[in-house]
Every structure is written in C-alpha cells, then in structure tokens.
Amino acid sequence: NVQDSRRRIWLDAQNCMFHTFEELNVWLGQRCRTLWAELVHPQYNGLTVAEVLELEQAEMMPMPTAFDGYVERTVRVSSTCLISVARNRYSVPCERVGQWVSSRLYPSRIVVIADEAVIASHERLFDRDQVGFDWQHYIPLIERKPGALRNGAPFADLPKPLQLL
Structure with missing residues (x-):
C-alpha cells in the first residue's frame, strides 16, 4: 500500500546524501518510477503500476504550465x-x-x-x-x-x- 511504499522510500533515503533539494527530487522521481515498475496494480491483475500508468496516459489531459510561486x-x-x-x-x-x-x-x-x-x-x-x-x-x-x-x-x-x- 501507499504507506508501506512511502516508508520504504524514506528508509532508502536515509542512506543517501543530498546537497540540494533538486538532487533529492531527482532521486525521489527515479525511486518512485523504479517502485512503480515493481508493484502490481491492485485493480489490474498481472499489470504493474507503471504499465497501467502508461496505458492511462493517452487518456489524460496535458499538464498545465507550471505555477510561478513566489x-x-x-x-x-x-x-x-x-x-x-x-x-x-x-x-x-x-x-x-x-x-x-x-x-x-x-x-x-x-x-x-x-x-x-x-x-x-x-x-x-x-x-x-x-x-x-x-x-x-x-x-x-x-x-x-x-x-x-x-x-x-x-x-x-x-x-x-x-x-x-
């Protein structure tokens, strides 16, 4: 479930050293994608979360432009x-x-x-x-x-x- 995945990611993060938030965000993005490829989707038997995401992306709306927060x-x-x-x-x-x-x-x-x-x-x-x-x-x-x-x-x-x- 989500809590277990989140806990596992942060346990892995404790063993790494990040000098900037950008480095941390890149590592988190890579780690999440790796985890999606490993986890079986709860509603679609035999498919991973990454595979379901790939199938659904064709139906998704494009991302809006980034908010310029200041x-x-x-x-x-x-x-x-x-x-x-x-x-x-x-x-x-x-x-x-x-x-x-x-x-x-x-x-x-x-x-x-x-x-x-x-x-x-x-x-x-x-x-x-x-x-x-x-x-x-x-x-x-x-x-x-x-x-x-x-x-x-x-x-x-x-x-x-x-x-x-």
Whole structure:
C-alpha cells in the first residue's frame, strides 16, 4: 500500500546524501518510477503500476504550465545599492539607488524586477543578516570611486584577472 511504499522510500533515503533539494527530487522521481515498475496494480491483475500508468496516459489531459510561486514585495534600493528581503540584503544595479523595485522571493532564489524587466537575480540566503553581492552591479561606481575595487565588499568575489587591476 501507499504507506508501506512511502516508508520504504524514506528508509532508502536515509542512506543517501543530498546537497540540494533538486538532487533529492531527482532521486525521489527515479525511486518512485523504479517502485512503480515493481508493484502490481491492485485493480489490474498481472499489470504493474507503471504499465497501467502508461496505458492511462493517452487518456489524460496535458499538464498545465507550471505555477510561478513566489512572494512579491515592493522595496526601496538603499544608497549602498542594496534591498532588504527576508532579513537579508541583496545588491541591485547602482543606477537604481533610491528607486522602488519589486522583489520576488522564490524558494531558492531572489529576483528583482523594475520596469517589467529582471534587473537582478541572486541565490537565496537562508541565514539572517547576510548580504548577497553581485560585483557587476557596482561597475559604474568604480568609475567614480576606483579605490572601492580594492577594499569594497562587493568585489570580494571578483574574478582573479580583474582583481589584478
């Protein structure tokens, strides 16, 4: 039954190491398909769950487009080119200082929208009071303040060839 299958899958999962939710989801998908090929369907004797699924798929409706699930907030860009989202700060292009932008909080990323266009995207930070920088957002600032390139926090992840400048 379903409870036994679910329990068996999670017992197998305890022996595996997953670094991301995507890895876990891929493994779960593969494990479920393997299990469907092994289990006999309760209503169709002699057929596995996978075989019945294959027969029924011709009659099924196509999948709808994926739901774009996010939490949206309007935030103001600070003088340091940062926005605050979920107790963390993320950089946006410095041309947007003082402007209102829309932040979209996804499970694994943050997307920043202005004028109906994506202006920034960051991996989501899960601890509090962290800062996610993209050094490319600060390039126009370097023209006015070249010393920021050596000492500025946004440039800590600058590629090695550019750090030599």
